Amino acid sequence: MSQTYVTGFPRIGEKRELKFALEEYWAGKTDFEALKAVAKTLRNRHWNYQKERHIDFISCNDFSLYDIMLDTTVMLGAIPPRFENIDDKTDRYFAMARGDDDHAAMEMTKWFNTNYHYIVPELHANMNFSHVNISKIAEEFIEAKAQGVHPKINLVGPLTFIFLSNAVDGSDLFNLFDAVVTAYAKVLYAISSLGENIVVQFDEPLFAKTLEPKFLSLLKIAYERLGVVSPNLKIAVVTYFDRANEAVEILGNCPIWGIGLDFVYGEENLDALLHVNGKMLIAGVIDGRNVWKNNVSKTYNLLEKISEKIDAQQIIISTSCSLLHVPFSTQFEEKLAPEVKSRLSFALEKLVELEQINTLWEKQEKPEASACTQKAPSVKSSAIAYTRSSxxxxxxxxxxxxxxxxxxxxxxxxxxxxxxxxxxxxxxxxxxxxxxxxxxxxxxxxxxxxxxxxxxxxxxxxxxxxxxxxxxxxxxxxxxxxxxxxxxxxxxxxxxxxxxxxxxxxxxxxxxxxxxxxxxxxxxxxxxxxxxxxxxxxxxxxxxxxxxxxxxxxxxxxxxxxxxxxxxxxxxxxxxxxxxxxxxxxxxxxxxxxxxxxxxxxxxxxxxxxxxxxxxxxxxxxxxxxxxxxxxxxxxxxxxxxxxxxxxxxxxxxxxxxxxxxxxxxxxxxxxxxxxxxxxxxxxxxxxxxxxxxxxxxxxxxxxxxxxxxxxxxxxxxxxxxxxxxxxxxxx
The missing domain is CATH 3.20.20.210 (TIM Barrel)
Known part of the structure; x- marks a missing residue:
């Protein structure tokens, strides 16, 4: 029986509930307990939506009160020294993100080639990452279990974390590689005490970039170490936004459970499938970045191409990336013209698409090729003459x-x-x-x-x-x-x-x-x-x-x-x-x-x-x-x-x-x-x-x-x- 997998889910809420709760808290109109209550309600609601669509792999720790990279910084104990004088952990967290009267905020920049911004970690040569803390992960994991979900746990991968950080002392951050991987091993060891057969998803979109060979060698070292921390854990390394062929060659020989690849924006990943080496393939075939309805026949054909290169039993059907990058649901759209709305698929609809393609794939019912719903007009692509002087x-x-x-x-x-x-x-x-x-x-x-x-x-x-x-x-x-x-x-x-x-x-x-x-x-x-x-x-x-x-x-x-x-x-x-x-x-x-x-x-x-x-x-x-x-x-x-x-x-x-x-x-x-x-x-x-x-x-x-x-x-x-x-x- 094939399975379905959602890389990550939007967290702001179907009516932007988290946004308004945050802004009321920052304005002093509510306390932190009220903010936490809204966050918990949203998490439970989002898990239930995925349960209703029979999603097999549902995430926890993809939720954040501000940003997952900031959460990772806190998890690893990598608090910049300039914030250490803030005793209250909540005040410190938001000061790092937004600044306060005495502290300038940490740098913020775009998450790869998306419009999502992340908080840039500030690292220095002498960091030892000795204060690892998984309390947020444990809290969400227990919440999900109480909702009848056995969740996978999402983590930003160690290589992506290091690469996206700033060296405040000008040092080479990859000198911190051993310390960071050791800290991640401590995180995994702590997670392993939460239960058995826990899937831990490491997001490594870094490896969809063109990289120097040294990064691939570090990838091998990292996941050879992290893959054997505990038999309670199944490690999945997920990349997205483009092809990651070179990384697959490395990961196929690492002691991990699964490899996640984006076949929507990196169809060239088909060429890497010979290197999966018996791992589970988390096949990103439902577009997580755009809002147009899935072409079922095209997606089915893509799955057939994948299954020509690896056993169909290894395939888990997935979103191409986190659904963080699309709106929540078209069900709230009452004014869109029918000819536009009928073409759309937001996060909730993508869960339906995932369930639909999975059912067809299980039954081996190949859909008929759908007629094109959009007719390309004649496009005036000639540029206006550029006549400006020097x-x-x-x-x-x-x-x-x-x-x-x-x-x-x-x-x-x-x-x-x-x-x-x-x-x-x-x-x-x-x-x-x-x-x-x-x-x-x-x-x-x-x-x-x-x-x-x-x-x-x-x-x-x-x-x-x-x-x-x-x-x-x-x-x-x-x-x-x-x-x-x-x-x-x-x-x-x-x-x-x-x-x-x-x-x-x-x-x-x-x-x-x-x-x-x-x-x-x-x-x-x-x-x-x-x-x-x-x-x-x-x-x-x-x-x-x-x-x-x-x-x-x-x-x-x-x-x-x-x-x-x-x-x-x-x-x-x-x-x-x-x-x-x-x-x-x-x-x-x-x-x-x-x-x-x-x-x-x-x-x-x-x-x-x-x-x-x-x-x-x-x-x-x-x-x-x-x-x-x-x-x-x-x-x-x-x-x-x-x-x-x-x-x-x-x-x-x-x-x-x-x-x-x-x-x-x-x-x-x-x-x-x-x-x-x-x-x-x-x-x-x-x-x-x-x-x-x-x-x-x-x-x-x-x-x-x-x-x-x-x-x-x-x-x-x-x-x-x-x-x-x-x-x-x-x-x-």
């Missing part, structure tokens, strides 16, 4: 037109969106207020925002984006080819959730996207007003994109629409236009051989979106949470005039990449972290600017927060920006 020529024209001071100050775009702002937008969407009343409210918010920026002394202003629910969803709502869910929320980090658009059809611009708001805001001030747009690559990477035509073709459709908006903005005398590519890096393939093709269409589509800009129109872009070492040449090819980046949690190591590459355009490093409610002092920001000037010439430097201010409160925003301006005056 950066040097543009810089001179822009300086003359804008007359900006040394260290120009700006923000990334959005300002705080209060409950009142959201309430007005929701009232308009529900038809409770007229368009005139809605627009009057927005204009009042914009007016106050412009007045605040002028009072603070910012040099380049923004309109605040009060009309926008999300930097991608807003534009999608105004473009043809997009649909929107009501409750399609996906966790981005902590309590932060996003609702990605559903890009299902041919994209075109039928109306202005932002022109009216930018023109109105510019009428209120003599200072330059930035037009704010989202770039084509980010729109794709933060949407669920149709999978019936190449992504590159869709990107050029979106780029053409953005280019039309750029042209209309500049014709309305908007002299600075920001085309954000916050998600440019996260779309990168994990395998080197696939990168060049991605870079080609990503750069060309971005340039297609800005190629219509006049030389005197200054083009900004924004990227966040990226390691730029390997893409600095690509960023140069994008040819923006100003790039703003996140550096507040990562020191100046990102800037040094730009220095080493002799990057000529202007750069706005984030001078403070907007993901924390903490307000940095003038002195702290002054030191940050001084540090920037050790890396960049003063003529290249802009000063700004590291990201948009949408999620912050007004009081902390005013205080932080005021301190930023004071620091800039000192620097000048």
């Amino acid at each position: 950066y040097t020529t543009r810089f001179a024209l822009q300086q003359k037109a804008l007359n900006l001071p040394l260290f120009p100050t700006t923000t990334i775009g959005s300002f705080p969106q209060t409950k009142e702002t959201r309430a007005v937008r929701n009232a308009f969407k529900k038809g409770e207020i007229t368009r005139e009343a809605y627009e009057a409210s927005l204009k009042e918010s914009i007016k106050k925002c412009v007045e605040l920026q002028e009072a603070l002394g910012l040099d380049v202003l923004v309109h605040g984006e009060f009309e926008r629910n999300d930097m991608v969803e807003y534009f999608g709502e105004l473009l043809e080819g997009f649909a929107f869910s009501e409750n399609g929320w996906v966790q981005s980090y902590g309590s932060r959730c996003v609702k990605p658009p559903l890009l299902y059809g041919s994209v075109s611009r039928k109306q202005p996207l932002s022109v009216d708001w930018s023109v109105y805001a510019q009428s209120l001030t003599d200072k330059p007003m930035k037009g704010m747009l989202t770039g084509p690559v980010t729109i794709l990477n933060w949407s669920f994109v149709r999978n019936d035509i190449p992504k590159s073709e869709v990107a050029f459709e979106v780029a053409r629409a953005i280019a039309e908006e750029v042209d209309e903005l500049q014709r309305h005398d908007i002299k600075i236009i920001q085309v954000d590519e916050a998600a440019f890096k996260e779309g990168y393939p994990l395998r080197e051989e696939k990168i060049k093709a991605y870079e080609k269409w990503a750069v060309e589509s971005f340039k297609a979106s800005i190629g219509i800009a006049w030389d005197q129109t200054q083009i900004h872009t924004h990227m966040c949470y990226s390691n730029f070492n390997d893409i600095i040449d690509t960023i140069e090819r994008m040819d923006a005039d100003v790039i703003t980046i996140e550096t507040s949690r990562s020191g100046n190591k990102l800037l040094k990449v730009f220095q080493k590459a002799n990057y000529k355009a202007q750069i706005g490093p984030g001078v403070y972290d907007i993901h924390s409610p903490r307000v940095p002092s003038v002195e702290e920001m002054s030191e940050q600017i001084k540090a920037f000037l050790h890396v960049l010439p003063k003529e290249q430097l802009w000063i700004n927060p590291d990201c948009g201010l949408k999620t912050r409160g007004w009081s902390e925003t005013k205080a932080a920006l005021a301190n930023m301006i004071k620091a800039v005056h000192l620097a000048r």
